[in-house]
Amino acid sequence: xxxxxxxxxxxxxxxxxxxxxxxxxxxxxxxAGYKFYKGKIxxxxxxxxxxxxxxxKGATATIIGITNFSPDIIINQGIAGAHTKDxxxxxxxxxxxxxxINSYSMQPRDEGKGTNPFSWEVIENTQNANEELVxxxxxxxKINSKRKAYTGILGxxxxxxxxxxxxxxxxxxxxxxxxxxESIATYxxxxxxxxxxxxxxxxxxxxxxxxxxxxxxAVELQKxxxxxxxxx
Numbered sequence: 001x002x003x004x005x006x007x008x009x010x011x012x013x014x015x016x017x018x019x020x021x022x023x024x025x026x027x028x029x030x031x032a033g034y035k036f037y038k039g040k041i042x043x044x045x046x047x048x049x050x051x052x053x054x055x056x057k058g059a060t061a062t063i064i065g066i067t068n069f070s071p072d073i074i075i076n077q078g079i080a081g082a083h084t085k086d087x088x089x090x091x092x093x094x095x096x097x098x099x100x101i102n103s104y105s106m107q108p109r110d111e112g113k114g115t116n117p118f119s120w121e122v123i124e125n126t127q128n129a130n131e132e133l134v135x136x137x138x139x140x141x142k143i144n145s146k147r148k149a150y151t152g153i154l155g156x157x158x159x160x161x162x163x164x165x166x167x168x169x170x171x172x173x174x175x176x177x178x179x180x181x182e183s184i185a186t187y188x189x190x191x192x193x194x195x196x197x198x199x200x201x202x203x204x205x206x207x208x209x210x211x212x213x214x215x216x217x218a219v220e221l222q223k224x225x226x227x228x229x230x231x232x
Contacts, residue, residue, distance in 0.1 A: 007071035011053045015078040018222040019048045042230040058182035074197040076186040079204035080178040083171045095154035095199030098183040100125040102157035127187035130196035152177040156184035
C-alpha cells in the first residue's frame with residue numbers, strides 16, 4: 001500500500017478515536033458536518049472518517065470522503081453483533097461481501113389482518129469487497145493475530161435486532177455472520193466508483209449466546225488495523 005491514500009471509516013467516536021490519536025501530522029477537516037482527520041501512519045497518507053451511524057450517513061460520508069480526498073483504498077471498520085452462536089465477542093469478521101438485511105418485499109394484507117415478517121421475501125442487495133484486500137487481511141491476521149477470524153457476509157441495516165428468532169431468520173435468508181449499520185453503504189458506492197474497499201468488524205456482542213456489549217473491542221480492532229497498515 002505504498003504511496004496510496006487510505007481512508008478508514010468508523011461510525012462512532014469509540015470506533016475512531018484511537019486511530020485519530022495515532023495519526024502523525026494530524027489535520028482536522030469538517031465538511032457538511034462530517035469530520036475527517038488527515039495524517040500519516042508509517043509514512044502512508046491516511047484519512048480517518050467519522051461517518052456517524054446508519055446507511056444514509058455512511059453513504060454521505062463515503063461520497064464526501066471520495067470527493068475530497070481521492071482515496072485509493074477504503075477500509076470500513078468497527079464493532080458488530082454476531083448472528084450465529086459460533087462467533088463470539090472479540091472474534092473478527094472479514095467482509096468478503098456486505099448485504100442489506102432490510103431489503104424485503106411483502107404480499108398485500110388487508111387492514112386488520114396483521115403482519116407476518118417471517119413471510120417477507122428477500123430482495124437481494126449484496127456487494128463485494130476487493131478480493132486483494134480480503135486476501136491481504138486474511139494473510140495478516142493468520143500471521144499476526146491469535147484472534148479467531150472468519151471471512152463471510154457482513155449484514156448491514158438501520159436496525160438493532162435483539163429478537164433471537166428474527167436474528168436466526170435473517171441469517172437463514174442472507175447468510176450473514178454479523179450485523180452492522182454502515183458497511184453496505186461503503187461497498188455499494190465503492191463498487192460503483194471502482195474504488196477497492198473492504199469491511200472489517202470485531203464482534204462486540206452476541207444476543208444468541210447472551211454475550212453483552214463490550215465496546216472496548218472497538219479499540220482492539222483499531223490497534224489491529226494500525227498494525228496492518230504499518231506492516232502491509
